[in-house]
Amino acid sequence: MTRFPAWLLALVLAAGMGRAGEPVQRFFVSPAGRDSWSGHLSAPSADGTDGPFATLGRARDAVRALKREGGGAGPVSVQLRGGAYYLEGPVVFGPEDSGTAQAPVSYEAYPGERPELIGGRRLTGFQAPPPGKPLQIDLPRLPGAGWRFRSLFVAGRREVRARYPNLDPADPIRRGFLFAAAQPGYVAFGVTVGGIHGAGDWLEYRLTVPAAGDYALWLHYGAANAPYGFSAMDGRCAVSVDGRAPVALADLEDTGAWKPVRWGRAATFHLSAGEHRLRWQNRKGGGLVLDALALCDDPRWRPSGADLPPPAQGRLVTLSAKDFLLARAPQMVVSGAGGGPKDALWCAPGEWHPAWSTAPDAEVHIFPSGECRAFSEILSIQGHDRATGRVALGGPETLAALNPGDRFFIENIREELDAPGEWHVDAQTGRLTYLPRPGFSARTEVIVPLTRRLLQVEGRHAPQGSVRHLRFAGLVLRDTDWARGGASAGYGVGEDAAIVLRGAEACVVEDCRFLNLGGYAVALDQGRGHVVQNCEVAHAGGGGVLVRDSAGNRITDNHLHHLGEAYAHVGGVVLASGAAENQVAHNAIHDSARYGISLKNAGGRNVIEYNLIQNTCLETSDAGGIEVTQHDRAVRSGSWIRFNRVADTIGYTSSFGEPSFLAWGIYLDSFASGYEVRGNVVCRAWNGGIMLQGGRGNRVVNNVFVDGQVAQGTLANFEGQARDLQLMSNVIAYSAPGATTFVTGTLGPEVIQVDRNLYFPPLGAPPRFGAGGGQSLAEWRQAGRDRGSKVGDPLFQNPRGDDYTLRPGSPAYLLGFQALPPPRLWGPRRRPCTCAILPAGPRFWGKGGERPVRQTRPGE
Template sequence: MSNIENTNITFYVSTDGNDENSGIESAPFATLERAKEAVREMKQNISCPITVYVREGTYYLAKPLTFHSADSGSAEAMITYQAYPGEKPVLSGGRQISGTWQPYENGIMMCKLEARESEWPHFTQLFVNGKRQTRARFPNSGFLYPAKGELHWPHTQFNYDSATFTTKSWRKPHEAVIHMFGKNYWGNLQWQMKGLDTSTQTIHFGAGGYQINDIMQGSEATGIDARSKYFIENVFEELDSPGEWYLDAEKADLYWMPPPGTDVNQALVEVPVLQQVIAFKGTQEDPVHHISLSGFRIAHSTSTFLEVYEAPSLGDWTIHRGGAVSLEGAEHCTVEHCFMDAVGGNAVFLNQYNRANRVYGNEIREAGDSGICVVGSKQHTLGSQHAYPSDNVISNNWIHHIGVFGKQTAGVFVSISKDNTISHNHIHHVPRAAICINDGTWGGHIIEYNDIHDTVLETGDHGPFNAWGRDRFWCLNQSHGPDSHGAGHVTLDAQKPVIIRNNRFVDHKGWGIDLDDGSSNYHVYNNLCIGVSIKLREGDFRTIENNIFINGANPPGIHIGYEHNQDRFERNIIVMDSKFDNPEVDIDFKKGDSQGAIYEFIGPPMKGKWLEALDYNVFFNDSGHFTATVHYRPLGSRTERYNLEQWQQLGWDEHSVYGDPLFIDAPNGDYRLKPESPAFRLGFKSFEMDRFGLLSDFRTHHS
């Protein structure tokens, strides 16, 4: 053993290999399971780094590739599973359809599944040459709208509009799946259809609707009415458009209408059958640790939207506790430089106890739900329990075009955890937030150098960054009642500040940094916000300083402020332009523009100071003068618009300056300040604007 200490042992895996081989490069194993056994055996005799090189090809896993404590390495002897240099192996949770396609009718092809294939789970996704196909649906694109629905939970039915509904007769309506948004567009829900009554134009819901948080049940915010767009899929009679498919599970017949030009007999047809592809599975007492996974395409996990979802805390909606890559009870493990597509639910999920893991340099696209989730147990007080993720790093990931099925999702979702770092990610084209912190337990996160744009594309009342703080001291009456209250002991839950710094947020529809519903203990500084601003709703102990807000769809605002909130808003630059004042996706603010106002306060505290400090800011707009709009409580009773002199008489912005901040080249996106900018005289400090987003070692091997 001593003569091979500190060397690097290598094994090899190839689709042309054999598990009876020795695992050397010229005689590789055939499976990663065999390689994992070889690593365990080798570890009994030596203590040195071990690398398993995986050659090109697709590895269809019979079960999730699962790493336990016995598979662990150490800080000095890391265990690494990685792609062979220059090659792109695929770890798949799917199966390849190998039957023969025969013409059926009207451009539809039919494939009789082989006996082994018909035993697979009733798959809900089909991929052809790597591209997800569309389950037969109505309408073929876009949405329908109900004639009538139910505002209150539980939803049991809705009435369709016979003028726009299909004229086809469905033989198996109970197989259909309904995808529907709530009326306020916070997200969508899915149900199995229970029945279709054409005599009353009624659709009855079966199992589903799991995406709603229990606290939202009964709330009209999640109700269904004529605004609740929907579509229905998995209906054989609606298979009438290129790319659509349908599985007759009873007969084991697969139907597909190939897009024009497709050679069906040469096409690679794959279906997901595993919910997890890779799992790191340990416990707090016996963790899996020091294992690295690098350079793979990870694909073909099943959809989860009709599986069990749960509300980890009091954020709006729910999550499915799982991902194509799942980590639980893991320490010092790494998932890096992988390409994750064709996953039906979340791509990566750090569940409960996790410490010092690293998700780095991956591309995640077209995931069914969220990109990366970091979620603790439902026990919301620390005490002696440690079933939550902490000190993990989510960095240098490219996350885009996710939320294929679930719309209340995020590029990175964080709940019931602390001290995690989310940095240098490029997140865009997501249906809701790029980064969402679901609750105030327990803070300490660092969110920095992310490049975020094109968010909230399919929902409303949100921003590129969103947080909730509906923890023990959040007051529902404060949020929706006529009075204002103190915040309570919020730092018992939000124990450490969340730092949001040096990010670029670009959007043009709603809020940029949305600190919603009691979000507390935040330090927000050195952020460049283009087309968006910031909202402080309820909450406590928030310091907003040294940020640049450009042409926001909404002006910065305090909403439903707590008494004695300790909030500070200082040394920021605010530029507003009335032609960009168009919060089109914000249900509360799209009713009318704010006419170029610098601030819009909605329901500030009634008794004490609105903020601890509001000063030393530079503001500018297209109207040529300062305006602040304040809607006093009780809401609807009184609205005032103040000029700068009146505003300062109220005690706000006494040292602030109205004037051009003097950007170097704003029309071309250069928001650095000229030396003579008035902001410098007020204490504003320049910050880096060339480090947003991905780092130089990001790889695009699989794109």
């Protein structure tokens, strides 16, 4: 197990201990209490003259007074009775509220009861409407926010602001979207088709030729095949028209990068007037990334970049590469390359509704392809041009290029309120309109959230310094709102949470349940020595636990699930901005819009271990179940990613509804360096179990990587910066037909040492390496790699049940593989996750075999 500094161990042990012999002083809070009472009784007295406090803020003030009067030398326990406490702003704690290591101050549930801190106001006094009719409530003016709130919670469910198209409850991730159209008369640049590098891959297009003639075929493409032994795709691919004999293509020299930058005049065809089928074929392997196709019968015509001038004589036919009718390319990726405007998109004719132009607070929620579809944006509608279909957009989140095919929906339109569960509030009049679901009544709980934070511990700017030794335990914290933009925009990781600990030390959050949040559950910022343990986070607009510029924290034994319901760029646990010496262990994290665990330019000596992570990267691309981003090339982290189980890492995105995927189980992005990746089991990640991008000194040892769909990993050598990598004594097994073993960049001996691995490809299919799987194992070994590795069955214990423990006699043991800890050590120890989780991989990839998996420890 991990060793932590002595100061941290002392803080953690002291957090639950009082000074020997010092009595615990108690205050009580109850929904039946009064702030004018003493707070020393757990229930109202018989004569009604004394009893518990009514509010947490009043109890905090009583603790302050106790300390000022010299009576707070021992531990203090503020116990909240069960029931609902409605907060319209956070309860704020400062340095004067601190405890000590021997005498912490606890705000905790009364034994056997579950108090609920609710971030808003419950609406009452309404009559349920007839079935199918909307409920309308004229709200009193709400403090602070007025009538502007972004969430509504009914019967414990986050409801949907009136939107178009309607949310599809059966498939809310892939259905219920519009798609940005191409600018009329303009071929759509910026949405590319890549991953078509395998021999036998093909794309088929339909085109209409206005007049007969000899047409030159031009391709706008990028290619970087020189590292794989050839400098042009000439003769390696071909085009056939209407099923006739293929014509080999020429003028496809390397561009030095995969981004499309060059037009090649590839072939000439005689075409009759009318409709034709054009099929591009990869015959010999090798990579192209296609952006656009153009056919012109004017021999003097030349395209340049996105400039397609009309021919002086003749006709021009253009196609976007993404507009294929049919395809066979198992590793194909359709993605945006970022060529469109950031503040406009186009709608197809007849798609725009007039009400959208006049709605005062209408929003476009879009996944922009200009930044790898790594995040979602929320944009304001500024106007619509009926003649061209152009939609002008604005707001603080106009950060990424918007391209044709980007998926989006329109929200906050009263006229689109037409599905049960949808709602709208008129910010001018305060009228709330809600279309109830079946079973709704006047007794149904309806919560309007009024705050983004519930408990705020603030020591950063206080002259007294840090806040220390506070403990929050046994509480339910729910129904908070969220703000647009700010720290959540683009690649931002957010900052709001139900509990914010900023400028604090040695505080504890334990045994709490967080539900229906606008942001994260807990944010630790500019502090150290905190513990977040045995908590559940469910249905958060952000993620689970956010750690920024904070050291020596333990995030352990938590259950974090259904994350990213407001913004998609989130994680179950995120360590950011220099967060160092943290332990993230024994958590169960599942169903996240993006990461399970992410380290964003984190500090050193972090330990990520014994976590269960499943169904991640469900709404975003270019991601990982466990992901590290490090931009500083000089940093060597000295961190561990070990003994985790990572399953079903999807990386979903789409263009015009056509799905594509890009994700790895464990993703060392950019220049992440100095990581030991050991003893992990990673299964069903689209691009494979491991990605080594451009870092140095990373060791990938003794892992089990199973069933990557298109490859088992990527060894990229990004910008030629990778050095001193090791990929040793791993088990790599897969069953997807045509899958590559490792996709690689240029790998000299100084880049990586690869050896003593056990490979188990589909029966009869040898391991394949390189950009398009073009290298055999023998060719791979000629470069000095895997000379001591073997091909054979690793003898898994029960692969159909996702138990990849190796049986005795596995050939992996002869290659130096060391037995992994028993699977019962994965995930939370005190309260294991028992959710019936349907693996996302088969659902997204269409492989069949859907079955719920009871996510608990084997043997229990």
